[in-house]
Every structure is written in structure tokens, then in C-alpha cells.
């Protein structure tokens with residue numbers, strides 16, 4: 024196999040759904056356009072509705088054009104797409120799919136390499152993998168890989184059940200659990216910032232860091248995902264996966280090598296070192312919120328309980344703020360604050376590393392306070408790094424003034440950061456599982472999350488809705504930091 028241009032068949036279950044249309048087809052197209060896919064590939068879309076190959080191809084074409092905002096003039100790319108109508112619960116129709124895959128192996132000279140991408144509701148994951156095995160679709164001469172979308176279970180117990188089901192058909196090495204935050208350029212950059220710079224790693228511990236803050240705010244509401252979201256909530260939707268993955272990357276020990284196994288092993292250690300939160304401690308460490316009506320980006324929007332497919336008395340949180348403690352030598356005493364929510368002021372994901380104050384303020388006569396040094400990692404929508412320092416104010420005084428050293432990744436001409444899904448799909452084709460979550464990480468994350476969700480599910484939040492759409496969440500999220508003598512750094516802090 025030419026590892027840089029892997030030959031494979033990609034079978035997408037749920038090919039007529041939102042994820043396939045908005046993310047997967049455009050990503051496959053970009054890989055093709057960049058020459059990262061050999062001509063020896065085919066994509067088979069699977070869903071219940073009846074479509075001909077031609078109809079499916081024009082659907083894929085439209086999705087690519089919507090994403091690139093350009094007409095797709097050449098049909099060669101689209102000709103690699105095929106459609107197979109199948110109800111995943113119907114055993115008989117898998118045989119036809121098997122024959123189609125065998126035929127495409129020959130047509131495209133693919134040596135039996137198969138990616139099964141489950142872009143479907145999670146209740147089908149176990150059924151599909153069982154059928155893939157029982158009907159012989161996984162018995163191939165080449166490699167086989169399973170890409171599985173979130174949510175991976177609803178709690179530790181259901182995640183374990185799901186894992187046992189899929190492990191009957193695929194080994195751990197063949198399972199690629201997607202966390203699309205791990206495909207984001209600046210999330211991947213955390214390792215480089217830490218391990219390729221002599222100036223940060225010596226300071227990266229409880230002697231020099233006061234706290235670390237991770238904010239992932241969204242302006243969108245639940246859109247048309249109310250049915251799923253109302254049973255999930257922000258804790259399961261964002262914290263169990265994306266937020267904890269960022270914590271793990273920030274807090275892990277330097278791995279002995281940048282290989283999949285070594286990185287994963289260090290991340291797992293962090294997740295295991297998270298201080299467990301007992302039921303009666305949840306209020307001390309975590310804050311939940313739900314948006315009411317408000318104005319987002321100048322537009323009036325309804326409250327969460329008025330959204331489609333949401334219970335009008337819903338107790339589901341659309342906002343979470345939390346204080347995480349990592350009980351190990353490096354991080355003892357350093358709070359990691361996280362917050363995420365829907366219908367907030369701005370779409371933004373940022374990490375702020377706040378360093379401890381200088382031991383004494385020599386400028387006390389002229390500058391009342393000295394701003395702490397901050398390292399800000401801008402994940403999205405802007406990508407970059409800002410280091411906030413203090414310098415002497417120009418002129419004769421001995422006053423200090425905050426200054427910034429800025430690096431903007433997506434301001435550099437020629438850098439067109441690939442979308443997370445594009446990178447992750449390519450990694451999967453090449454068999455690189457570094458940026459996918461291992462079962463041990465999933466299990467450790469659920470172990471941490473479960474007590475919090477148990478308390479929240481069993482106690483009605485009397486103050487819901489407790490934040491206005493378009494705000495930065497409930498006041499209690501600010502108090503969480505104030506108790507420790509800190510505050511959230513604004514997502515637009517400019518150091519002045």
C-alpha cells in the first residue's frame with residue numbers, strides 16, 4: 024500500500040444525513056483535490072431512502088459545491104460515489120452490499136481495504152457492526168477500520184456495553200472513535216507549543232501556573248437536534264469528550280515519543296488523575312445553565328424550552344462551567360476551569376494559561392498592579408497564540424504596560440487550514456489513530472462525568488432558564504472562579 028495515497032473503499036452509513044452532507048463529502052473532495060486520495064478509491068453511501076447512483080452523485084456534488092461555493096466542473100470525482108439503499112436492521116440486505124463492495128474492489132483495484140464510517144444515530148452502532156461481521160463484510164483480504172461518531176454511550180455503563188458489542192467485530196486497533204476537536208489545527212498545536220519550545224515546559228507546572236481556563240462558546244442553539252440534545256445536555260455533548268480531551272493534552276506529561284500509544288498513555292494518566300467529584304460536591308465544582316430568550320448577534324432568539332423537540336419543562340443544561348483538579352505532582356493545587364455553552368455571546372474556543380504573579384511588585388510606586396502573564400491559545404475561529412507580557416511604558420516614567428506577542432496561524436498567506444474531518448479521515452485511511460480516542464480515555468472520561476450527570480438528572484434546576492441567550496452564561500459561573508480569587512479572562516481580552 025502506498026501509505027500517502029491509501030487505496031480503500033469508504034462505506035458511509037447515514038450517507039443522506041447532516042454530517043455526511045456538511046462534513047464528510049466536502050472533506051473527501053478536499054483530500055481528492057490535494058492528491059491525497061489515489062484514483063483507486065470508491066465511496067458507498069448507505070441509508071434507507073431509495074436513490075439511484077446518479078441521484079446520490081448529484082446530492083454529493085451539491086454538498087461539495089455548497090461547501091466550496093464553486094461549481095464542480097469535472098465529474099471524475101463524483102463518479103467514485105455509489106449508493107446502496109439498506110435498512111441497517113435488515114440482515115438480508117447486507118449480502119447485496121457485500122457483493123457491491125467486492126465488485127468495487129475489482130473495479131478500482133482496491134486490495135480489500137475498507138473503512139466503515141458510522142454517521143448514524145448511536146443506537147444502531149452495535150447492530151451495524153454485528154451484521155458487518157455475521158454477513159462477512161469484515162472478512163476481507165485487506166485492512167478494515169471502523170469510524171464511530173459520538174456520542175460513545177450515555178454513561179460509563181452504556182459505553183461499556185457499546186464497546187463490548189463493537190469489539191466483537193473490530194479490534195481496538197481497528198476502531199477509530201472520532202472526536203473532531205482532535206482534528207483542529209490549534210488543538211494539535213498544543214503539543215508543539217509545549218514540547219517544541221524550551222521556554223514553556225519548565226514553567227508548565229504548579230510552581231508557575233496559577234490556573235488554566237478553557238472556553239468553548241457557541242452562538243448557535245440546538246438547531247434541529249433537540250431530540251438528541253435534550254437527552255444529552257452540554258455535559259455529555261461537549262465536556263465528556265472535547266473539553267476533557269483538551270484538558271488531557273494540556274496536562275499530560277511529555278510522552279517519550281510522539282507516537283499514538285505513548286501519547287494516549289499519557290492522556291489516560293491525566294484523565295485518571297482527575298479528582299473525582301462526589302455527589303454532594305457537585306455544586307462546589309460545577310455550574311449548570313440553560314438559556315432563556317435573548318438576542319444573539321443582533322437577532323432575537325427563543326429560549327431553550329421553546330426549541331423544537333425540547334421538553335417545555337426541560338431540566339437539560341445547555342451550559343456547563345467546572346473546576347477540575349488534577350491530583351498529581353505537576354498539577355496539585357492548579358485549577359483547570361472549563362466552560363461551554365450554546366447561545367452565548369460569541370463563537371469562540373480559547374485556552375488561557377494564567378501564570379502566577381511575580382514574587383514581588385517592584386513597580387508598586389508607579390503601577391498599582393502588574394497584569395499576570397497569559398499564554399492564550401486561540402483554537403477557533405481565529406487560530407493562533409498570544410503571549411501577554413508586561414513592558415515599560417515609553418517615556419521617563421517607570422510605569423509598566425501590558426504588551427502582546429501575537430502569532431496568527433490563519434492570517435498567514437497560503438495557510439488554508441484543513442478542516443478537522445478532512446485531517447481525521449486522512450489519518451484513518453493511513454491507519455494513524457493518534458487523534459482518535461482510545462477506549463481507556465472514553466472510560467476514564469465517563470467515570471469522571473457520571474456522578475455529575477447523576478446529580479443533575481435527579482435534581483430539578485429551579486432557576487432554569489438562568490442565562491439570557493447572547494450572554495456568557497449564568498452568574499454562578501463567574502462566582503466559581505471568584506471563590507478562588509480568579510476571574511474568566513474575556514474571550515476578547517486585548518491586554519489593556
Ligand SMILES: NC(=O)C1=CN([C@@H]2O[C@H](COP(=O)(O)OP(=O)(O)OC[C@H]3O[C@@H](n4cnc5c(N)ncnc54)[C@H](OP(=O)(O)O)[C@@H]3O)[C@@H](O)[C@H]2O)C=CC1
Pocket residue numbers: 036037038039040041042043069070071072109110111112141142143144145172173174
Ligand atoms: N450533524 C453533526 O454536525 C454531528 C453529528 N454527529 C453524530 O453523527 C451521527 C449522524 O448524525 P447526523 O448526520 O446529524 O444524523 P441525521 O439524522 O442527519 O442522519 C441520519 C442518517 O441515518 C440514516 N438512517 C436512519 N435510520 C436508518 C436505518 N434504520 N437504516 C439505514 N439508515 C438509516 C438516515 O437516512 P434515511 O432516513 O434515508 O435512512 C440518515 O442518512 C450521530 O451519531 C451524531 O450524533 C456528531 C457530531 C456532529
Ligand SMILES: O=C1O[C@H](COP(=O)(O)O)[C@@H](O)[C@H](O)[C@H]1O
Pocket residue numbers: 241260261372
Ligand atoms: O460535537 C459537537 O460539537 C459542536 C461544536 O463543534 P465546533 O467544531 O463547531 O466547535 C457542537 O455544536 C455540537 O453540539 C456537539 O455535538
